[in-house]
Amino acid sequence: MLNRSQEMEEQCLPIVSLVIVADKSRCPANFVPITSTHDDNSDADLWKDGFGFGIFTRSVRYLAVNRRVADTNGPLEVLTDLAVISDKEAVPSSFICLDFTVDTKERALKKKFLCARFSPRNEALDAVTNIIILGKTKRPPRGYSLAGEVDGMSICFKVSTIPENYGRLTHSQSHELDRLGNCNLSSASPAVTGLYPTVNRHSTSDLDKVGQNVIQSTNQHNINAVFRGIDRVPFELNPLFAFVLSEKNVVSFVNFFN
Structure with a gap:
């Protein structure tokens, strides 16, 4: 469990991977789920279906991020942009679509797609270093940009300058x-x-x-x-x-x- 200072230091690093999971306890290694909203500390579930009683389990979706650089000689990519689009829209150029959950291979979001753009570290000066979800507030905090809304929740992200010596060959x-x-x-x-x-x-x-x-x-x-x-x-x-x-x-x- 990270303490406050470690968490703040972690949030200064670029995000290198992004997934959506149907079970926050089944995140891939080194991924951290976003389980609480930034503004009111409520559940950051992106799939609010309202069901979940008896033997039935309520469907949930959580965004999970990874900032750990893999121990490999391969090229490093960092997250540089985020966008939420309708499932009827075309995926923007140079973006990839997170359309399925990584753990259960189910549809990730209802009527929406979360799209992400990754760029090679050696070609990027700035990168997304933090992602937050707002439950009630529609206006992103200072320093954050709005990617879009999903089921009444606002997904916001922060772009920061990448440290000069970070992951550069x-x-x-x-x-x-x-x-x-x-x-x-x-x-x-x-x-x-x-x-x-x-x-x-x-x-x-x-x-x-x-x-x-x-x-x-x-x-x-x-x-x-x-x-x-x-x-x-x-x-x-x-x-x-x-x-x-x-x-x-x-x-x-x-x-x-x-």
């Missing part, structure tokens, strides 16, 4: 990853870490070498393609015609046929 680290991960492009396979797949990184020099090999292979193929089966057989004139075409033997050639 140095030039030497990036070069080492390229060297280790892309020595053999033909046999390399994409690595999968956590909930999000990663893509192999290729240095410019490696891609140039591949391009040159492809061009050389293509040129060689084209050269070979213009030859036919007899094209490489040495040409040799019939000895009879060689004799006939000689100026000294023109008369003999005529007499030969007479």
Whole structure:
């Protein structure tokens, strides 16, 4: 359990993963569920169906965030934007849709979709560092932006500047990853870490070498393609015609046929 100071320090770090769960006790490792509203400390359930008696369990939905950087050499992505849209709207460009619960694979929200945009850490200066849910207040607190409303609840997020040394690859680290991960492009396979797949990184020099090999292979193929089966057989004139075409033997050639 985090104390107040640890919690405040944690909230200064960028969010790297975001999920919706149907059971707050079944969050993936390192995910922290948002169970209480920021304004009145009420239940932050995003699926208020009103049922739940006897043997029936009331359906609930909780947002859960992860700020822990995975211990991997793969590229790090951070959350940079949030939006709530109608289930009839198209997902905004460069956003992904959290349409199912991660634990039960059920629909995440009623009539709404929560969409998130992630960006590579090395390309982002700012990131979402905190998400809160408001139960009664419609206006987000100072420093927060409104993503949208879900079942009368307002989802708000805070964007902060990423610390300079947070999760950034140095030039030497990036070069080492390229060297280790892309020595053999033909046999390399994409690595999968956590909930999000990663893509192999290729240095410019490696891609140039591949391009040159492809061009050389293509040129060689084209050269070979213009030859036919007899094209490489040495040409040799019939000895009879060689004799006939000689100026000294023109008369003999005529007499030969007479």
